[in-house]
Amino acid sequence: MRAYLELVRVPNLFTAVGDVVAGYLLLSRGVGVDRRALVAVAAASVALYAAGVVLNDYFDRDLDRVERPERPVPSGRVAPRSALLLGGGLLGLGCLLALAAGAVSGLVAFLLATCIVLYDARGKRVPYVGSLNMGACRFLNVALGASAVPLGRIEPWLWFVLPVASIVMAYIAAVTVLSTGEVWGGTRAVAAAVFAVLVGVVAAVLWLGMTDRLSDSTYLGFLALFATATFSVVGRVVLSPTAPNIRRAIKVCVLSLLLLDAAFAAGAGGLGYGLLVALLIVPSVLTARLFAVT
Secondary structure, three states: OHHHHHHOOHHHHHHHHHHHHHHHHHHHOOOOOOHHHHHHHHHHHHHHHHHHHHHHHHHOHHHHHHHOOOOOOOOOOOOHHHHHHHHHHHHHHHHHHHHOOOHHHHHHHHHHHHHHHHHHHOHHHOOOHHHHHHHHHHHHHHHHHHOOOOOOOOHHHHHHHHHHHHHHHHHHHHHHHHHOOOOOOOOHHHHHHHHHHHHHHHHHHHHHHHOOOOOOOOHHHHHHHHHHHHHHHHHHHHHOOOHHHHHHHHHHHHHHHHHHHHHHHHHHHOHHHHHHHHOOHHHHHHHHOOOOOO
């Protein structure tokens, strides 16, 4: 059981929920929340995320025998065929759960599942294209949450969802670029570029607030926490781009996505929703003490 919990990266699963809640609130603004639909897309997101990391380890099994032999598949604790079957099953489950929230959610989940498979099977092996592919997965995860809100017009998607999903995409793409040095170390140039993206992400969120897309000012507190956490660890990598520093930065940046999502949730739906998303950090951090994040 522990091997399978390691395989699905338990600490990371909570970040998938944060994306979905933020996406849902961007359109609903916290009014008339359909809990059934929201739970359906949140569960779908968790299943799809778990599928992605399981299939990642399946496709990387030969490389991991050299670079990450402690992982469940190369260590022999989980058979490759079992990982493949589990990953495929979770993809199907995620799409079915999303359908419970409606046809649009089912379509978005299918696109997300396709993007996940493309990344695991091929995209991650193409420099920088893989990072954009990973960012696109998070883009679609935010869209999955928004898809559960019934709307007949495209304008709210363009005004609220597209900018936020793009910010999340840029952030995760940058973190993915940084992660290429988690085994053998990285370079100051790459770390500095990632730091610049982080500054751009914070500036973009502030811009959303100035244009009233994040109308509740309590988002600023969560954004400040996000900036403090990520700037410190990535700044350390800029000064010393060693593998241990990069691994720590990746762990903090992945978990800090919940703070970014909390900023969006608070800005769109109020402080209560922001706190709800931010509290997901607690189980995420606790499980990160037991299971690897990367």
